[in-house]
Amino acid sequence: MNETLSQPRRTSDAGAPALPPPRERILAVARDLFYRHGIHSVGVELIAEAAQTNKMTLYRHFKSKDDLVVAYARELAGEGDAVWQRLVEAFPNAPQKRLDAWVDHVEQILTDSCERGCALANAAVELQPGHPARTVIEDYKRRKRDHLVKLFDDARYRNPDLLADEVFLLFEGARISIQCGGRGPASRVVRMLRDLLSSAERL
């Protein structure tokens, strides 16, 4: 009845790999399952078990499933923002290189790990308008579009706003179309981007 080691070990004293704290494990698992199967299709119990913990601990860290969903959206948005920050830090005074690096990044996203498109867009589809996570998503998408404008502005394109819209929509369209109809059109989007950027007018 009295099982030793019923509680997953975090300290690495016994050769067993040290686990991150439960909150991190839960978020990591939620991220994977929400993305792969959708938010509505994944129950909290499944998440807790996959995170090697249980529902009670989950509810000690998140007030509700909706709260977990908000944290999920915030994490994704935070990582997206971090990408931009790293890009700016890596090329603070070389906007063209920054732009090239961003296109490479897009290419990598679209070829690896994009089976189900953009996780935040998918979440927006599943979540009713008014859900607290939706503002997180909408704010992030606006920020992303603004980052693009700045990127093209810094790279001295003539029409950064219009160009940003175009690139933004192409990217969004590529990811949504990957999951309904295959990679056909999306596979050529990187080539389109490069052509578009090389032929667009500059100051």
Added chain:
Amino acid sequence: MNETLSQPRRTSDAGAPALPPPRERILAVARDLFYRHGIHSVGVELIAEAAQTNKMTLYRHFKSKDDLVVAYARELAGEGDAVWQRLVEAFPNAPQKRLDAWVDHVEQILTDSCERGCALANAAVELQPGHPARTVIEDYKRRKRDHLVKLFDDARYRNPDLLADEVFLLFEGARISIQCGGRGPASRVVRMLRDLLSSAERL
């Protein structure tokens, strides 16, 4: 106990507006509710009541909710195909006019009634891979892209495939972005389309 007129009248003998048969009412309501609130968020009972009927009748016309979802997807896809068919019939030998009419149609879709983006794309997001409705959606999206290729080919564009991909992705991106972040970028997509088509190379 014995209510007269408990069954909605279909015959138009008493001034009451004649109702379409139950199956049509159910599909019409499902279409509205699935689109506005998402498939998972709408129960069969709600659909039946909104269609002025009941769950039993619904299950006499559809084997299961999944079956209803498939019919929903098929209806949407069928209407999309009908648009193309009408376009071809209206301008059988005037590809340029056909193209212009299609752009007008896109403009109309994006300005009216697109609050929640593309219903089929949303359904694909909500439905697990392997759901029978997904093949309907994927086939339709592929067909749509092929129609675009033919449209640009008929209009004697130099690179119909690439152009079709570009236009397809812009349109898809516009609709997904409308529901996560507002109409900002999407509001300019029609202008982009016209610019793109007028500046693309022709034979």
Added chain:
DNA sequence: GTAGGACGTTACTGACCGGTAACACCTGGA
């Protein structure tokens, strides 16, 4: 007018799921 088919009504089942209570356990620190 009668038989059959389509529809309405009520009630129910069984499963799932979000969320909570109560209690036992282990660990680290004072």
Added chain:
DNA sequence: TCCAGGTGTTACCGGTCAGTAACGTCCTAC
């Protein structure tokens, strides 16, 4: 040594939802 906080375990509640059974009612066609 003992306390406190974080965690695990079990069991449970209430609600929702897909799907079904049984029966009554109406309309239509013959």
